[in-house]
Amino acid sequence: MIELQPGKYRRSIIRVWLGAAIGLGLFILYIVAVSFNFFWLFGGMPDLITLENPKSELASELLSEDGKSLGKYFFENRTPVEFDQISKNVTDALIATEDARFINHSGIDPRSMLRVAKGILLANSSSGGGSTLTQQVAKNLFETRSEKYEGFLGKIPFVRTVIAKTKEWILSVTLERKYTKTEIMMMYLNTVSFGNNSFGIKTASKTYFGKEPSDLEVNEAALLVGMLQNPTLYNPLRFPTNALNRRNTVLAQMEKYNYLSEDQFENYKEKPLDLKFTVDGHNTGPAPYFRESMRGYMRAWVKRYNEDNGTDYDLYTSGLRIYTTIDSRLQQYQEEALNEHMRQQQKLFDAHWKGRNPWADESGKEIPGFIEKAVRALPYFNILKREVGEEEAWKVMRRPYKMKVFSYDGEKEMTMSPMDSIRYYKRFLHAGMMSMDPRSGEIKAWVGGVNFKYFKYDHVKQGARQPGSTFKPFVYVAALDKNFLTPCDKIVDAPVPENEYNPTNSNGKYSEQALTLRQALGKSVNSVSAAIIQMVKPETVVEYAHKLGVTSKLDPYPSLALGVSSVSVYEMVNAYSAFANGGYKTEPMTILRIEDRHGNVLQDFHQKQIQELSATVAYNMLYLMRGAVEDPGGTAGRLHSYGITSGNEIAAKTGTTNNQSDSWFMGMTQNLVSGIWVGGEDMTIHFRTIDLGQGGRAAMPAWGIYMKKVYNDQTLLQYRKGPFIKPENYVLDCGSVKSDSTDTYIPPSRSDDEGVLF
Secondary structure, X not given: OOOOOOOHHHHHHHHHHHXXXXXXXXXXXXXXXXXXXXHHOOOOOOOHHHHHOOOOOEOEEEEOOOOOEEEEEOOOEEOOOOHHHOOHHHHHHHHHHHOOOOOOOOOOOHHXXXXXXXXXXXXXXXXXXXXXXXXXXHHHHHXXXXXXXXXXXXXXXXXXXXXXXXXXXXXXXXXXXXOOHHHHHHHHHOOOEXXXXXXXXXXXXXXXXXXXXXXOOHHXXXXXXXXXOOOOOOOOOOOHHHHHHHHHHHHHHHHHOOOOOHHHHHHHHOOOOOOOOOOOOOOXXXXXXXXXXXXXXXXXXXXXXXXXXXXXXXXOOEOOEEEEOOOHHHHHHHHHHHHXXXXXXXXXXXXXXXXXXXXXXXXXXXXXXXXXXXXXXOHHHHHHHHHHOHHHHHHHHHOOEEEEEOOOOOOEEEEEOHHHHHHHHHOOEEEEEEEEOOOOOEEEXXXXXXXXXXXXXXXXXXXXXXXXHHHHHHHHHHHHHOOOOOOOEEEEOOOOOOOOOOOOOOOOOOOOOEEEHHHHHHOOOHHHHHHHHHHHOHHHHHHHHHHHOOOOOOOOOHHHHHXXXXXXXXXXXXXXXXXXXXXXXXXXXXXXXXXXXXXXXXXXXXXXXXXXXOHHHHHHHHHHHOHHHHOOOOOOHHHHHHOOOOOOOOEEEEEEOHHHOEEEEEEEEOOEEEEEEEXXXXXXXXXXXXXXXXXXXXXHHHHHHHHHHHHHOOOOHHHOOOOOOOOOOOOOOOOOOEOOOOOXXXXXXXXOOOOOEO
């Protein structure tokens, strides 16, 4: 019989407990050392303030006045949503796949860790990962594995991973104490990457299915959740089979954890991917030209705001919400109208120049070396010339390759050289169109070109071209406001011998008839405008144009009467608005307010107005310009065919420059002022006949199409038809002195023996 020594097992048990206690103590000491970055060995960790105010890169969003998204500014395309804004299908799929015990654990799941350890020991790669959702939030949101939090020991490969994992455990426990499970889940869903520059569930839903996250079906939610394991490997665009298999794995997990019945699982796994992929990029979405114009403004605003307030906002990462004055409905209708009109104009232009190149001089002959000159002006060509020499640079420019090009029937893939592509694009007509509410100065629609992806140049504000006869109202208003004329005075359509400037009319003839100012402006008679600018002096016209809103340099010569100094659509719409709002110059508004990511208002914007004309003079100008629409021979008479003139008052002006290089139309109603320019990229590219190139044909139809759409929308009652607001006690007084021979009113300031003004 073997005798056991007393205390033998007791000593063993004590050793075990002692070893466990020492191990636990060392583990606790290790945790404390990591938490406090003992001797800077482990690297720092996010502090309490950082944990309570987690930051991630959020796209700043541009919003229309009626709450629609116009686009974003971002490095990472991310827009957060709340828990009640996502489908339950998403959270069910996420928990079933990524962290089945998410609701029950406190940030660390021992069972998952044991499963992973067992998998490592048994070399079982399918054992899954041990990180909980909370740990993944700690890693993604607080960048625990970045150099920012790396200590001396972090430079050792395996040790680095252990320390990072430890930090994630510590942060997970802290996060679980500070946030609810719902908040932690939303931190995760709002920050993870879904590939294709889509960050967060809201952006992913829009990118892959074109819908809000609240509308995601089970199979759609399963696809997105499945991508989280590896957004590249399970990218449904590049690897659809991988994505489909992974989606079905997620569906199987949902069945396993009773989120789906067996029948539902069998049904959903048979569904196709059915993607509606749209990249939310800088070239897509509504109002891209406006959005790009606002980018420069907002960058300057952010810089100024930070300097004044000691903040560190960033346009691309701070999640600012920029509420603009744009009305998404007006913007849509203007884009549609311009596209419809320019598509037709391009067909006419191509047929007009069929078999010939449209870059021609005044005699209609092709300009030699036009394309070569355009190539020499390219920065790319000049860089190439410096690098490889001029001879080789020309070879590169003439070497064909496959490229995608713009067409009105969609992108086309063609084989052409860079020089061929320049020839191709030079044949396109361009356009710019803008609308503004004259009462508030709010810009409601802005279309800077025919296609932002291929033509970045903004023809609303960036571009400036000769306005032609649309400049004439500034000549007329100077004469009215300076009391040289009254609305009913008449001027003979004929050259004046003593005038230094006697332009011909568009038909090359003079009618020799005495015309009222309304008739002369409505028919756009050049000789009358020339007579008036001689009367009031060009410097006075410059003064009035500038004080009403034109900011471009204007040359004070008599030819200014026919619009020879270049201006932008933006300036013209702004200046014309003073006629429609009682003589007030209103500074154009593009932004209503700017908020931070939490909804705090950083700045409100308010209209700025100054009265530059009396209400009577402003209304008199509207009366004169209504002649273009209402009177026989008016240059805008074709507007009647759009069904928008009945029960309505429209003041309008067409404009055409030499050789039909620029076609303009300005249209005003009581509550909307719009302007449009149409022309080639170069002034040498134009229609050869005024019948095709005049403003009334090349520009005005876009306005007619646009306004018809506006009037047909019953939600836009604020822009309904109606008369202009007449000033109180307004009386159209044409004077009391008449010429017996011509029956023409003679203003007291000027007259001649025949009683006719020249």
